[in-house]
Amino acid sequence: MKGIILAGGTGSRLYPLTKMTNKHLLPVYDKPMIYYLIETLINAGIKNIMIVSGRGHAGHFLELLGSGVDFGVHFTYEIQEEAGGIAQALSLAEDFVDGDSVTVILGDNIFQDCIKEEVRNSKDCAKIFLKEVTNAHSFGIAELKNETVIGIEEKTKVPRSNFAVTGLYIYDSDVFDVIKSLKPSGRGELEITDVNNYYINKGMMEYGVLEGFWSDAGTLDRFIKSKYTGTTAHTYYRFTE
Template sequence: MQRVRKAIIPAAGLGTRFLPATKAMPKEMLPIVDKPTIQYIVEEAIESGIEDIIIVTGKGKRAIEDHFDNAYELEQTLLNKEKFDLLYKVQEPTKMVDIHYIRQKEPKGLGHAVWCARNFIGNEPFAVLLGDDIVKAETPCLKQLINENNRTHSSVIGVKRVPDNETNRYGIIDPIDQNGRSYQVRNFVEKPELGTAPSNLAIIGRYIFTPEIFMFLDKQEVGAGGEIQLTDAIQKLNQIQRVFAYEFEGKRYDVGEKLGFIETTIEFALEKEELRDDLLKFMAGKLDLN
């Protein structure tokens, strides 16, 4: 079986949860302290051994391409002023990996966004990483899934336990059998109504697929929310070949909604030596006022 070399990062969503900030700025470019969220995703892919990335964009997403491109005037200014630390940070995203782009011309859902990259992928296994989740782990989250794919020679879906009262926000797996962190799956259910979820193991934005997933995405069948759902295609793929779920290790940060984004920003800021003490003093002052 071929190894996983390519990854798709869907980034065509409208970012409505962050309006009006995302009216003119892609939500993927919103910074966690001083780095856009999409850079964390690209870094995870590279650390997992991915060689080629295609980002599926949409209207108003040009800033993503600019971020991973050279900025000659800015770089030259930083060089002339001998601000070498900043120059390195600016140049770093342009040297990471080969990044390609394709437009999703209509907002038809996650399944459609993945389908848009089918010609780039060809007939080989590939990864999908969603930008709403950042995962900190000793072994990168995607690498854990690739290791499981190497073991099973099958598609692998990253899952994490969520509170029972949040299962309606996610795709949920219905497990048959468990082997360590790996699960054989009976069904993949997209956003079940509260009280009907078969488990609290939620699909969390990391996938390894065999190319056969495109057999079902090609059909462009509309699912929940009037969109082409990736979970529906996974369920159908599972009927012809095994699809495993893997409960990955590491801490998951939900940056796809406001509170999670704020919490992530604070935690990441506290890890920066130049910000930690002042931020702690600020937070302590706010607590005293209450």
């Protein structure tokens, strides 16, 4: 199993904090945001990790993280030349994944749950991780029927459930062929929701429900929640152990 951290984007929703650096390098509690994503993958048993970032601050990631030796893992780096969507960023990892399955995590999502068992038991399909929320209209929402995901809708005014789709996914190696079949959305980007709906329509999507803390820290209000409240519940991974 390979791991991908998608840490691109302009960080416009966190401006001016992101004027000088990438949002995923901003401090949350006592460490850079990206450390939490690395911890999630390490705790899942994943040691081969690619970090996809934009051009502006790519060197900052390398300076901070290096080869991965300090974390007991191996880092590979890839550049997303321009904003083309989450699915387009994932497509850059095809050679790195090299026919393996892959766990993908968005760089501004912070998770308390350990997904080691889900990674260990992954199948030739896809899996999304859901979290029950009170403000469902702010997220992509999974519609469930008879314990099956039957569709995902993005930020609809009348959500069909309270289960938000978090930025954590497991895919088989076919995901890259799926991405190649996509057409850009109205935003001109390749959307990860379209990837997930493809697997749903093929009857190849599983899901898990997170029990612990989760935050999408990509906007100022959620970033502040993560920085000052949410991560106090996080079980920290100590790299020296």
